[in-house]
Amino acid sequence: MSKEIIISVQNLMKKFGQFVANDDLSFEVYKGEIFGFLGANGAGKTTAIKILCGLSTPTSGKISVAGFDAYTQTNKIKHNIGYMSQKFSLYEDLTITENFRFYGGIYGLNKKQIQDKTKQLLERLKLEDAKDKIISSIPLGWKQKLAFSIAIMHDPKIVFLDEPTGGVDPITRRQFWELIYETAHQGITVFVTTHYMDEAEYCDRVSIMVDGKIIALNSPKNLKNEYQAKSMDEVFLKLTRN
Amino acid sequence: MQLFRSFVKKEFYHIFRDVRTLLILFGLPIALILIFGYVVTSEIKNAKIAILDHSKDKITTEITNKILSSGYFILSENLKSAKQIEEVFRQGEVREVIIFEPEFSKNLSKTGQANVQIITDASDANTANLILNYTRAIIQDYSMSLNKIPAQSIKIIPQTRMLYNEELKGVYMFVPGTMALILLLVSAMMTSISIAREKEMGTMEVMLVSPLKPLQIILGKVTPYFVLSFINAVTILLLGVFVFGMPVKGSLILLLGESMLFILLSLSLGILISTVSPNQQVAMFISMMALMLPTILLSGFIFPIENMPPLLQWISHIMPARWFITVLKNVMLKGTGLLFVWKESLIMIGMTVIFISMSVRKFKVRLE
Structure with missing residues (x-):
């Protein structure tokens, strides 16, 4: 794997008044890797993601995403990232094609690009026949994959997945991770937060956040060795209990 | 521009695919105006x-x-x-x-x-x-x-x-009053609900992460409602004039201009409501309780402001509809020009500016 740095975070601090949400975070994410961002609820994951996506300004620290500065170039950052959340964020009353058209449109793709991308992504999901179905009528697993496809429709350098597998059955989750692998192979960096520790095993590297600090960052294999644990689940419990 | 077009197009899809929205948009105005109209001429x-x-x-x-x-x-x-x-x-x-x-x-x-x-x-x-x-x-x-x-x-x-009501104010109130009510309903309630729905569905999050700027999101949201509200205003005016014989003595351009101003005011109010409501129910509730009822009761639509106790008269000053109704009455019934309604127009412009700046601030706070 190449070691080209795509996200660089140095001494990131984010304070809300007295409350420190992100306390001196420093980490790097490499191009094309699947980077797991783990932590209990309230550990500061969402705050960090918001900063990386250009939605929120850091209090201090040096942050660069896809080569752009998180203070001054948030708009360039936004053009180069994709985002998908647990809510899937598709319009329920629009058809699959219309959703593609809308999201392609707001990323500035032209008609031809949107048509080509829609065709290509639907072929990959084998959903060409369903392209005129209204979103509210299709199963949850499809929605999840569609939301992911839409998030990478504009060929971003990085795609942020915020708990993308919430409420989805294990088989669909497995299929979804295959999609993630495929995407990473194409060179798109995947930055993913999750609650499921078995999913953490699929990541190239994992960071674990507790109370606003990153207390561990390594590949799942190394982490398991280091903490003498059989699974990531155990690693997580050992780390968060102390 | 292409970006804006795809946004507005999507918004029209939402509107035309939802029967309830369509009914509120087009059924309600006609029903209301006919009901009020025939009560008056019965x-x-x-x-x-x-x-x-x-x-x-x-x-x-x-x-x-x-x-x-x-x-x-x-x-x-x-x-x-x-x-x-x-x-x-x-x-x-x-x-x-x-x-x-x-x-x-x-x-x-x-x-x-x-x-x-x-x-x-x-x-x-x-x-x-x-x-x-x-x-x-x-x-x-x-x-x-x-x-x-x-x-x-x-x-x-x-x-x-x-x-008890010497000058008989209130006879032709129903057309201006209904118009104010409907424009407020369509513009403020529908926009606030539709923005709240984006929040609820999580689509707002995705739009905020996208290169769209907050102002573009807001403009994209309100443009369709502005167009539809204006169509509504014209429909109500036509019904008022041709079905109920409401006179339009003043300038038609002034009348339409003032209507657009009031629509803008209502839209900015709707955006403000949406920034404080986490979901559609709250947005609807606030629109109903904070807008509809006071508008019906305090704007002079049904009860003459002159007959109200001083406290309520004072409160009626902050009802956007009050000023619009006054303008409509002046322009339609008395045929007065801008010279006589500039005060009301300025108040409406002022309110719009206040609401918009408040929502922009709220919008930013929420992003933090």
Whole structure:
């Protein structure tokens, strides 16, 4: 794997008044890797993601995403990232094609690009026949994959997945991770937060956040060795209990 | 621009695929205006009247008979003195008192003129107006029939007074009032709900992460509602003019301009509501409780502001609809120009600016 740095975070601090949400975070994410961002609820994951996506300004620290500065170039950052959340964020009353058209449109793709991308992504999901179905009528697993496809429709350098597998059955989750692998192979960096520790095993590297600090960052294999644990689940419990 | 187009297109899909939205947008305005319209123009039957006849001669008796046989009126009682007038009105049954002056026939034959006074209970302005017009018409009819016999002109002059609401404000209130109400409903409620829905569905999050700027999101959201509200305004005006004979004495361009201003005001209010509501229910609730009810009650739509207690009169100043209704009335009924409604227009512009700056601030706070 190449070691080209795509996200660089140095001494990131984010304070809300007295409350420190992100306390001196420093980490790097490499191009094309699947980077797991783990932590209990309230550990500061969402705050960090918001900063990386250009939605929120850091209090201090040096942050660069896809080569752009998180203070001054948030708009360039936004053009180069994709985002998908647990809510899937598709319009329920629009058809699959219309959703593609809308999201392609707001990323500035032209008609031809949107048509080509829609065709290509639907072929990959084998959903060409369903392209005129209204979103509210299709199963949850499809929605999840569609939301992911839409998030990478504009060929971003990085795609942020915020708990993308919430409420989805294990088989669909497995299929979804295959999609993630495929995407990473194409060179798109995947930055993913999750609650499921078995999913953490699929990541190239994992960071674990507790109370606003990153207390561990390594590949799942190394982490398991280091903490003498059989699974990531155990690693997580050992780390968060102390 | 292409970005903006795909946004607006999507918004129209939302609107045209939701039956409830469509009904509120197009069904409600027409239904409301027809209901209010026909309440106002409905016929009067069996209205109770009292008569105070100071002369009790042949002509007054004939007039009385003619009025009572018309089918519109029922004689409640014959009064004996003017003191009783106030009393019968207070009891609430009697809608109108007709008073013939003393020596009615004599005056008529001597001078060709006689006076009859008609007093109506105008606390219900619309009914009072109708009753008055019916009575007047009957008396006129009678005086015409007198004229046919002798060559000289004989005049019976009805002198009318509308008690409790002397200038009869409120007769043509329903068109301006309904228009204000509907524009507020469509613009403020529908926008706030549709923005709240984006939040609820998580699509707002995705749009915020996208290169779209907050201002573009807001503009994309409100443009379709601006267009549809304007269509509504025009529909209501057309209905008002052609179905109910509402006059448009002033400049049509000014009227449409003021309507656009009020639509903008309502839209900015809707955006403000959406920034404080986490979901559709809250947005709807706030729109209903904080907008609809006060607008109906306090804007002068149904109850004249002049008759309100001072505190409520004061509160009515912050009702956006109050100013719009005043403008509509001035332009449509009195035919006044911008020179006379600049104050109201400025207040509406001021409100719009305040609401928009408040929402932009809220929007930013939420992003943090």
